[in-house]
Amino acid sequence: MAETPVLRLVDITKRFPGVLANDRVNFDLLPGEIHALLGENGAGKSTLVKIAYGFYQADSGEIHVHGKKVEIRSPRDARRLGIGLVFQGFTLIPAMTVAENVALFLAELPWLVRPKDLRKTIWEASQRYGLELDPATPVWQLSVGEQQKVELLKLLLAKARILIFDEPTKVLVPHEVENLFRVFASLREDGYSLVFITHKLREALTCADRITVMRQGRVVGTVRPEEASEESLLQMMFGERLVEVAKAGTGRVPGEPILELRNVCTKPIGTAPGLEDVNLTVRAGEIVGVAGVSGNGQRELGDAILGLLRITRGRKIFLGEDATHWPPRRLIQRGVAFVPEDPLAMAVVPWFTVLENLALLDPRRFSRLGGLALDWSGVRQLLRAGFAKLGLNPLPERARAGTLSGGNLQRLTLVRELNRPYHLVVGLYPTRGLDVRSANAVRQALLSAREEGKGVLLISEDLNELFSLSDRIVVMLKGRIVGEFRPEEADLTEVGRVMTGAGVVHA
Ligand SMILES: Nc1ncnc2c1ncn2[C@@H]1O[C@H](COP(=O)(O)OP(=O)(O)OP(=O)(O)O)[C@@H](O)[C@H]1O
Ligand SMILES: [Mg+2]
Numbered sequence: 196m197a198e199t200p201v202l203r204l205v206d207i208t209k210r211f212p213g214v215l216a217n218d219r220v221n222f223d224l225l226p227g228e229i230h231a232l233l234g235e236n237g238a239g240k241s242t243l244v245k246i247a248y249g250f251y252q253a254d255s256g257e258i259h260v261h262g263k264k265v266e267i268r269s270p271r272d273a274r275r276l277g278i279g280l281v282f283q284g285f286t287l288i289p290a291m292t293v294a295e296n297v298a299l300f301l302a303e304l305p306w307l308v309r310p311k312d313l314r315k316t317i318w319e320a321s322q323r324y325g326l327e328l329d330p331a332t333p334v335w336q337l338s339v340g341e342q343q344k345v346e347l348l349k350l351l352l353a354k355a356r357i358l359i360f361d362e363p364t365k366v367l368v369p370h371e372v373e374n375l376f377r378v379f380a381s382l383r384e385d386g387y388s389l390v391f392i393t394h395k396l397r398e399a400l401t402c403a404d405r406i407t408v409m410r411q412g413r414v415v416g417t418v419r420p421e422e423a424s425e426e427s428l429l430q431m432m433f434g435e436r437l438v439e440v441a442k443a444g445t446g447r448v449p450g451e452p453i454l455e456l457r458n459v460c461t462k463p464i465g466t467a468p469g470l471e472d473v474n475l476t477v478r479a480g481e482i483v484g485v486a487g488v489s490g491n492g493q494r495e496l497g498d499a500i501l502g503l504l505r506i507t508r509g510r511k512i513f514l515g516e517d518a519t520h521w522p523p524r525r526l527i528q529r530g531v532a533f534v535p536e537d538p539l540a541m542a543v544v545p546w547f548t549v550l551e552n553l554a555l556l557d558p559r560r561f562s563r564l565g566g567l568a569l570d571w572s573g574v575r576q577l578l579r580a581g582f583a584k585l586g587l588n589p590l591p592e593r594a595r596a597g598t599l600s601g602g603n604l605q606r607l608t609l610v611r612e613l614n615r616p617y618h619l620v621v622g623l624y625p626t627r628g629l630d631v632r633s634a635n636a637v638r639q640a641l642l643s644a645r646e647e648g649k650g651v652l653l654i655s656e657d658l659n660e661l662f663s664l665s666d667r668i669v670v671m672l673k674g675r676i677v678g679e680f681r682p683e684e685a686d687l688t689e690v691g692r693v694m695t696g697a698g699v700v701h702a
Pocket of ligand 2: 240
């Protein structure tokens with residue numbers, strides 16, 4: 196009864212300088228199945244799917260499509276074989292409409308869709324899979340979730356039958372995730388075969404037909420959800436039991452204010468809202484959570500605190516001083532640690548190595564001979580100590596930051612920011628893209644920061660995370676703070692409602 200897999204990767208090996216990213220990997224995808232790919236940060240998941248898509252070539256191994264051995268030397272080859280990949284970073288052109296973006300993608304394929312049929316085709320495909328896209332909308336107006344739909348649409352119209360998604364749910368809010376899984380299910384009904392990478396075990400257990408787990412470049416095993424549990428998957432991923440994160444203690448009295456925002460306003464930019472009359476205090480020894488659907492002013496809040504966004508009205512007080520118009524440099528030197536939303540765009544220089552990026556954080560601290568030399572061993576020590584403190588394996592020190600896996604990049608930023616003197620840490624989605632163990636390590640680090648009397652501002656979409664860590668939770672909607680809760684008194688649904696504007700609550 197063995198079905199011929201639509202895609203079979205046989206003994207795939209891929210080496211990068213200093214890393215064996217894929218070590219004799221075997222993976223197969225059956226017709227009409229949803230196959231989840233799990234594994235810790237840096238396990239080799241993205242590398243594997245990029246090989247199937249012709250983005251990288253394997254050093255050795257074979258690829259079979261529908262039982263036939265094939266050569267995939269470029270994404271074009273892959274697309275011709277009906278394989279499509281939705282990358283984490285999208286490849287759309289913001290100024291062009293949905294239809295234009297799709298047309299651009301299809302243009303390189305042999306079966307050209309005539310322009311006048313294109314809108315109709317897009318509309319039909321969107322209807323069929325509940326993608327709800329208007330072909331005439333410019334892409335810059337779309338949310339991340341909608342852009343993802345455009346990427347999927349491109350693949351569908353290009354007649355891809357094997358659809359691969361690299362962490363599709365990483366940037367989606369809960370209702371968008373549900374939506375995506377509904378789309379997955381209807382694609383499966385129509386005979387498409389899907390692979391998706393995720394760090395959320397629940398997603399794999401509820402949505403996949405089979406789950407393959409990778410560790411350090413190898414496949415540990417493939418299981419069916421009904422014979423697996425979160426426990427057993429973690430065991431496969433890490434080979435050890437994980438320590439649970441301590442629950443936030445309640446009833447403690449926070450200390451002096453570290454940061455105060457008083458009626459802070461900023462200008463809206465494009466479709467992003469400005470901050471409107473934001474009042475917020477973070478005290479020593481306190482974790483303040485900021486809940487909200489992303490795009491409701493969270494990034495602006497972080498930027499305004501760090502001095503990247505001009506405050507047009509209101510005051511920002513840092514450690515009792517008026518810091519409203521301080522430049523970022525000064526805030527950082529005075530002790531603001533910042534974990535940005537997109538480390539590649541904001542926090543690291545891609546062509547610098549891991550060590551160089553770390554040194555960059557505070558050149559003065561590491562400079563020797565009056566700035567003519569850097570104390571590399573000091574930097575190296577800091578890196579090792581930082582990872583040890585978080586209980587994580589260290590990163591390859593000489594790897595260029597741009598080649599790090601998504602999660603490793605996030606770890607680098609975290610280690611750098613949490614290992615210098617600071618009073619306040621502002622984290623925008625700090626556990627996004629991290630595997631379960633790293634995410635727990637980061638949560639633990641935030642709790643320790645609080646114990647040490649630091650102020651923590653945690654911006655997250657993960658309500659469970661916010662509830663388990665925060666002393667207080669504020670909710671942002673359209674640039675305003677529209678509610679405040681104590682986790683022990685509120686429930687998730689209530690906060691969820693306020694997040695989507697279904698009810699406004701005042702503390
Ligand atoms: N282009 C590259 N050059 C050098 N090393 C690379 C390159 N791409 C990936 N690597 C390395 O290969 C290893 C596997 O990376 P990969 O991106 O496949 O991991 P991943 O399982 O997708 O991790 P994550 O969950 O963090 O996204 C990592 O050590 C990474 O640094
Ligand atoms: Mg990856």
